[in-house]
Ligand SMILES: Nc1ncnc2c1ncn2[C@@H]1O[C@H](COP(=O)(O)OP(=O)(O)OP(=O)(O)O)[C@@H](O)[C@H]1O
């Protein structure tokens with residue numbers, strides 16, 4: 436049975452996409468079967484996996500609206516050994532189009548019901564809001580991974596997210612729970628970050644992942660090459676942290692790590708065309 440996790444935080448720019456893309460590649464490197472679903476009209480996760488969001492034959496928008504099956508919208512990431520259902524600006528309209536539809540919050544879950552068995556992990560990159568798109572992710576998921584910056588206002592935003600998750604749990608999805616809070620873009624030299632990190636530990640206990648993702652420029656550079664950081668530079672400290680995080684997740688789930696260790700496949704790297712800056716006029 437697939438572990439289905441939303442990577443969610445309604446705050447913008449807190450590392451959701453970086454976490455989803457790198458975790459997908461890191462899990463693939465330890466022989467897990469992974470599907471990444473991009474639920475954000477920005478399509479950053481799609482591009483970060485080396486898939487051109489401007490040239491998607493079918494996207495998650497088509498899946499949500501029933502224009503195609505999940506299998507039709509799935510494609511292999513050219514960057515690493517996992518599958519992707521991509522997103523682009525088409526998805527921005529879905530938030531409104533879904534409102535009048537039957538089963539509007541369960542459309543993703545229903546569409547993916549038949550393919551779940553093919554994967555060990557399904558990771559959903561959510562947009563920075565708690566609207567219908569995120570709700571579709573939360574209704575399908577078994578858990579939420581919350582990437583968080585260890586800064587003053589972060590804790591405040593967390594309360595809203597926790598309340599939303601509680602509401603979804605009570606009314607729509609009894610399986611949903613917070614899997615853990617992931618401290619990201621962490622800088623050990625900043626005292627405030629250490630203090631917030633400590634507070635998080637005191638408040639949320641073992642809901643805070645052991646692994647900490649450091650601030651690391653290689654992770655920020657990787658998307659412009661259409662690659663997850665863990666593939667772009669597996670030896671960078673940010674990449675190593677994501678590889679550790681993948682192991683932490685697998686072990687937490689009672690899974691086994693491969694005997695021959697982590698294998699970051701660079702095989703397909705040559706297909707991943709550097710994407711460069713996306714012009715404002717394109718989707
Ligand atoms: N550990 C890190 N070290 C350095 N830069 C990082 C790290 N994690 C993320 N970034 C950078 O921070 C920015 C925001 O990250 P990201 O896009 O993953 O956030 P997000 O939560 O998905 O944003 P949005 O809410 O817009 O979807 C990006 O430029 C990314 O490259």
Ligand SMILES: [Mg+2]
Nearest residue numbers: 451452475479
């Ligand atoms: Mg994002």
